[in-house]
Amino acid sequence: MSKFAHKPRFDLGLFLKKTAVSGFVVFSFILYVLDQRLGGSWQARQSPNPGAQSNVSSKVFARPTPQASIQPTITPVPGRLYKDGTYTGLKEDALYGLVQVQVTIQSGRMANVQALDYPQDRRTSRWINSQAIPWLTSEAIQAQSARVDMISGATLTSQAFIESLQTALDSARS
Amino acid sequence: MLHQTRIMMGMPITVDIIDKWATVQDLGAVFDYLDRVDQKFSLFKDTSEISRINRGELGLSSASHDMQTVLLLSQKTRMETDGYFEIVHNGELDPTGVVKGWAVYNAAILLREQGFENFYVDAGGDIQAYGKNAQGQLWQVGIRNPFNLQQVVKVLAISDCGVATSGSYVRGSHIYNPYDPADSLADVISLTVIGPNILEADRFATAAFAMGRDGITFIEWLEGFEGYMIDRSGIATLTSGLGRYLA
Numbered sequence: 249m250s251k252f253a254h255k256p257r258f259d260l261g262l263f264l265k266k267t268a269v270s271g272f273v274v275f276s277f278i279l280y281v282l283d284q285r286l287g288g289s290w291q292a293r294q295s296p297n298p299g300a301q302s303n304v305s306s307k308v309f310a311r312p313t314p315q316a317s318i319q320p321t322i323t324p325v326p327g328r329l330y331k332d333g334t335y336t337g338l339k340e341d342a343l344y345g346l347v348q349v350q351v352t353i354q355s356g357r358m359a360n361v362q363a364l365d366y367p368q369d370r371r372t373s374r375w376i377n378s379q380a381i382p383w384l385t386s387e388a389i390q391a392q393s394a395r396v397d398m399i400s401g402a403t404l405t406s407q408a409f410i411e412s413l414q415t416a417l418d419s420a421r422s
Numbered sequence: 423m424l425h426q427t428r429i430m431m432g433m434p435i436t437v438d439i440i441d442k443w444a445t446v447q448d449l450g451a452v453f454d455y456l457d458r459v460d461q462k463f464s465l466f467k468d469t470s471e472i473s474r475i476n477r478g479e480l481g482l483s484s485a486s487h488d489m490q491t492v493l494l495l496s497q498k499t500r501m502e503t504d505g506y507f508e509i510v511h512n513g514e515l516d517p518t519g520v521v522k523g524w525a526v527y528n529a530a531i532l533l534r535e536q537g538f539e540n541f542y543v544d545a546g547g548d549i550q551a552y553g554k555n556a557q558g559q560l561w562q563v564g565i566r567n568p569f570n571l572q573q574v575v576k577v578l579a580i581s582d583c584g585v586a587t588s589g590s591y592v593r594g595s596h597i598y599n600p601y602d603p604a605d606s607l608a609d610v611i612s613l614t615v616i617g618p619n620i621l622e623a624d625r626f627a628t629a630a631f632a633m634g635r636d637g638i639t640f641i642e643w644l645e646g647f648e649g650y651m652i653d654r655s656g657i658a659t660l661t662s663g664l665g666r667y668l669a
Contacts, residue, residue, distance in 0.1 A: 383662040384642060389575040389652055391567060394669065396574055397555050398436065400547045400614055401566025402589025 423556060424449050431460045431522070433546030439533065440540035440556055448536060452529045452543065459525040462488060465516060476514040492517050492524060499625045503640070507629035508600040522548050523586060523624020530620070543620075549585045550620040562669060568611040568652055576614075576650055576658070579669040584620030588613050588631035599632050612652040613637055616667055623647070 332354055424444045427436040430453065437452050462471045471489055474480040482493065496517050499507040509517045522545055529543050530550040540553030542561055551561040560581045564574030568589060578585065589612040613631045617623030626647060630637030638659045641649035648664040 384638060385660050385662070387658050387660070389567065389656050389658050391570070391573040392564065392575060392577050394562070394564075394574075394577050396562045396564035396577055397438075398542060398544045398549060398561070399564045399566050399574060400549055400578075400585045400587045401568070401571070402547065402587055402612060 426453075428453055430456055431464065431525075431545065432466075435546070436542075436544040437529075437533075438542050438544075439538055440553065441538045444538065444541075448533070448538070452532060455529055455532060456525055456545070459488075459521065459528075462486065463492070463517065463521045463525075465514075465518070472515060472517070492521055495524060495621075495625065496520050499629060503626070503629035503633075505600055506632045507625060508632070519628035520621075520625045522546070523584065523621040526550050526624075527584070527619050527621040547587050548620055548624050550583075551580055551585075552582055554581065560669075565614050565650060565652075566612075569656060575652070577669040578616065578667045580616065580667055584617050584623040586615050586617070586620060586623040586627040588615075588627040590631075599634065609635055609653055610637060610651055611654050613641075614650040615641055616648045616664075618646055 423438075423440050423442065424446065425436070425438040426449050427434050429435070435453070435456060437449050439448065461467065461469075464470045465472060465476075467473060471480065471486060475482065475485060475489070482490070485493070493509075493515075496507070496509045496519075499520060500509075507519065509515055509519065526543050526545045526548050527550055530541075530552070533541055533543070534552070538552075540555075542549055542551035547566070549561075549563060551563070555561050560579040563578040563580055563585050565576040565578065565587065567573035567575045590610070610631065613627055615623045615627035615630065617626060626641065626644065627649075630640050630649070633640055635651075635653070638649050638651040638661065641647050642661045648661045648667060649659075650661075650664060651659045653659070
């Protein structure tokens, strides 16, 4: 009897597929979460002024674990490592609910990513427009002298301060 | 035309109705509603529903309809902001970041149902405004200068929408970065968000503020919202569509 047990043959295609899908689970979930607001599709803003300066970071969220990014997190693999077709991943726990991803391969590349079975059960199909970036502008703040009806600012005092002030006033009265 | 300010929920709350048929009772009804919200949601009141829930005396499934609504809204906001909106702080529920906007919006709806068309409700800088001001113009909302609280650094002209400002220049901020609680969020001092109503503006302003400098980018991506962020150097960043609200 041979002392080496027969090892199951490693299936590279299946391994890569699963890795790709689980990576897209997180990636597409992030996009899906971005889209979870009232109605509306997630569309990149078109710039009204292509020359405007943009001083923003390329990622939307800062997280300690490297995941969320507008750019795809999977490096495209050259050649036809992926067979064309539509593949559904396993249901993954994406921290805020179960997510299941469906990936469509066309011409050997990942063409479409769809999130299935999201808790609120909306189906999303998104093409990532990596060319669209937000066009924010900056200015130094300046005091305005115009008359205003009301002012928006962070709450001036905390509840605790008011409560404390009230009790101090109460004892001042007694 | 009637105007009144009261200190409630730990902040000055102003109701201003331009429509001529407003009565003192109409104003009173708004403040009564906000007082009921305070009785239910104040963490500083031992008898409030939220305090009882936090002490384990009341289960979530037995909570009032309003409480369940607010908690569901918090959950929805958390999912929509990748977890940056978070109401669990130090092991207890603190839905302050959404209750204010929700309550102000409900108060405004109360007035709309009475037929009022020109008014605003302002709870500590969270504003829902409809129609026109006394001069027949859009409501002129000033953004407070975080470095000089007597000054205004930007004037917005708005109607039929909500304006909320999250900031770090006050005591007892309920906002923190759930991904790094030690993060002092010091770079962004103030983030003002204009949204379709004050409920939407408030919940996203709270979440976006917890994102630090990325918050203004989040607001830029969000359709139907505009923002004005002020950092600790006194530099403001505007979303690309803010211009339509500038006076």
